[in-house]
Amino acid sequence: xxxxxxxxxxxxxLALTSAVLFVSFFVFNEWIFSSFQYSDGINWIFxxxxxxxxxxxxxxxxxxxGLMLGSWYIDSATMTSTAWxxxxxxxxxxxxxxxLVMKYLxxxxxxxxxxxxxxxxxxxxxxxxxxxxxxxxxxxxxxxxEKPDANIWVDVWPMFVGNALGALMxxxxxxxxxDRLHQRQKSTH
Numbered sequence: 608x609x610x611x612x613x614x615x616x617x618x619x620x621l622a623l624t625s626a627v628l629f630v631s632f633f634v635f636n637e638w639i640f641s642s643f644q645y646s647d648g649i650n651w652i653f654x655x656x657x658x659x660x661x662x663x664x665x666x667x668x669x670x671x672x673g674l675m676l677g678s679w680y681i682d683s684a685t686m687t688s689t690a691w692x693x694x695x696x697x698x699x700x701x702x703x704x705x706x707l708v709m710k711y712l713x714x715x716x717x718x719x720x721x722x723x724x725x726x727x728x729x730x731x732x733x734x735x736x737x738x739x740x741x742x743x744x745x746x747x748x749x750x751x752x753e754k755p756d757a758n759i760w761v762d763v764w765p766m767f768v769g770n771a772l773g774a775l776m777x778x779x780x781x782x783x784x785x786d787r788l789h790q791r792q793k794s795t796h
Contacts, residue, residue, distance in 0.1 A: 618669045625662045625673020629655055630680055636773070645765040646756070648749075656770035657777020660737050663705040664722055675702025693752050697745070704744040705737055712736065734778060738770035 662670030678701040682694030712718035749757040
């Protein structure tokens with residue numbers, strides 16, 4: 608398989624678009640739901656979790672790389688020459704966990720490579736699986752790298768709830784918009 612320059616440029620553009628969307632919704636989430644913060648890095652409603660699902664399901668690896676780049680950008684404020692490892696690993700886990708979960712679900716037959724056949728029920732199940740995997744992987748990294756005040760057995764639950772609520776809010780909002788666009792398109796024909 609030969610990789611053309613155009614294909615590579617498209618993949619880079621998808622990854623950068625994913626990063627910008629993830630960071631934008633992170634900032635938006637902080638602005639609108641700052642009062643719902645459980646602790647540093649854990650929100651009861653986390654809209655970017657919806658983009659984790661959407662970007663990885665629609666873009667695959669470029670979406671995951673964009674999530675990783677976006678996480679690095681968000682965590683860049685805490686990076687120093689001596690304290691770079693935690694934000695680096697946090698970004699890798701944040702980006703690759705959803706992609707690995709998607710690959711596993713496809714291999715197990717829970718998810719078709721083409722999203723056209725996904726039902727609302729299956730999307731809910733997949734969203735909950737993504738939310739749990741992201742919360743658990745983040746908490747395991749925080750615990751293993753001894754992040755101050757990290758308590759995996761307590762913090763994983765609010766992170767899971769925040770991921771699930773944020774993802775469901777994003778997915779149903781997008782569904783609402785898509786349905787309205789289809790209705791408008793039908794009414795003009």
